[in-house]
Amino acid sequence: MLPGVTSTRLGADRCPGLLTPFVAQDGAIIRLRIPGGRVHVSTLAELLAIGTDFGAPMLAVTSRTNLQVRGLPDPLPQEVMVRAEATGLLPSSTHERARNILAAPRAPELGPLVAELDAALCADPVLADLPGRFLFAVSDATGSVLTEPFDVAYQALTPTTGVLRVGGLGMPCARADAVAHLLERARLFLQHRAGPRVWNIRDLPADSPVLRGLEPMPVDAAAPLVPGPIGDDLVAGIPLAMLRADHLTALARVTNAVVITPWRSVVIPGGARFAQELGDAGFSVTATDPWARLSACSGAPWCARTSSPTMELALAAAPSLRPSGPRIHLVGCERACGAPTLDHVLVVDPRSVDDVVTADGVSDR
Ligand code: SF4
Known part of the structure; x- marks a missing residue:
């Protein structure tokens, strides 16, 4: 194993694609690759529309800057395939x-x-x-x-x-x-x-x-981008990494294209002046926003491996978090899907908002 590496992850590789969906508790998941992360807002809107028409009305961004639609019928309807391919995001069926x-x-x-x-x-x-x-x-x-x-x-x-x-x-x-x-x-x-x-x-x-x-050759890596303006650009955090209709409507008003980051956010070139508008639409636009440091795996009812509603708990707990504190990631089981690569507090199998707030170091609510 390489120096400094302590874990191996050996097992079935079930990363989904459009041609090889993964079937979860709530239906099929398809993933579209976005090499480099740059994508048109109209493409995001079409993928969200596919989810809305056939599955879950949300579009997930992944830590590899890919896009994911879930809750789809299994097998996939032909119309899903046709519409997804029409976005141009599948240049190679083999790769x-x-x-x-x-x-x-x-x-x-x-x-x-x-x-x-x-x-x-x-x-x-x-x-x-x-x-x-x-x-x-x-x-x-x-x-x-x-x-x-x-x-x-x-x-x-x-x-x-x-x-x-x-x-x-x-x-x-x-x-x-x-x-x-x-x-x-x-x-x-x-x-x-x-x-x-x-x-x-x-x-x-x-x-x-x-x-x-x-x-x-040690890596001198820049810290992940945090929500907020950087020069003329804006880093817009996406709560729970889920884009919804309100987000895309607001994005379409200010830009044609965004760059997905690995950190549950998009960069909007020239978007700093729209921070207020995008914040009102549900994006996280300041470094002190709870969603700059709070995340969750899919959890229940999406994932069969847990009954912990991780996302629901994150949504309920977000307003109670302090202005600053540790990164917190909620997971339904030890697999710890989606855990940040940086230091964080992992909350496994949370059952209440208190479990999240306790992890934030707040005990006197
Ligand atoms: S961490 Fe466990 S419960 Fe959460 S999505 Fe992964 S497998 Fe499912």
Whole structure:
């Protein structure tokens, strides 16, 4: 295992796609990949409309900057397939689950690199076998998104130079060679992993050929973006990572496109002046908003593994949280789905608002 890595997650890879939905307690879940996170608001609206027409009237954003619709009939109606494909988010039927590419959300100059990586990934038949958990990342000199559990990343330090990274290892890499090197490590991973139930490079032994030529190179990652204005832009937090109709109506009034972040938020380029309006529509637009640090897994009634209504409890507890405090993540069981990568208090199987407020360190309500 790689140095500093303490856990392995071996088992069935059930990451959903459009062509391979996962059937949960409330119906089928489909996931659409958004390499780099940039998406048109009209596309978000169409996916929400699919959920509204056939399943749950909400659109989830995931920590890999993908989009998810749930509560759909199983098997999927033909109209769902047709409408989802019409969004243009399924350029490859063979590689849909392999297209997990994070990019620094405030670095539009990385767009061409993301597109190049995505195209080359989809053009290689071998890489269709990448697990849905395998994660590429592309960052700028700030190290944004390198807090996330990437398998292989490219960090651009200048327009022509950068670093190829695998965990805490790395090597210098020219921008012109970045895509080739990223994909070569992915191919080596497929070639040298012990079997299809090994999902990530961090699960490989430290002497794996996948790590050949890499030297210790600590990651200096920028902290995740928090809700609020940054210069002219706005980071708009999404409570419980669920976009609803009110959110999209407000977004459509101020922008054509947003960039999904891995942190339950979207970046709205030039959106700082709309903070009040978007806050009124239900986005979190200040760092002291409870939703800047409160999150939950799906929980009951969506997930069969628990009877704890994690989301409902989060909604009920949010107004009682202090202006500042620890990140809190509610989960229905030890699987801890969606747990933040940064320090947080994990509340397992909560049963009441008090369980959440206690975790916040408030005991004198
Ligand atoms: S943490 Fe447990 S209860 Fe929550 S979504 Fe994951 S499996 Fe379900």
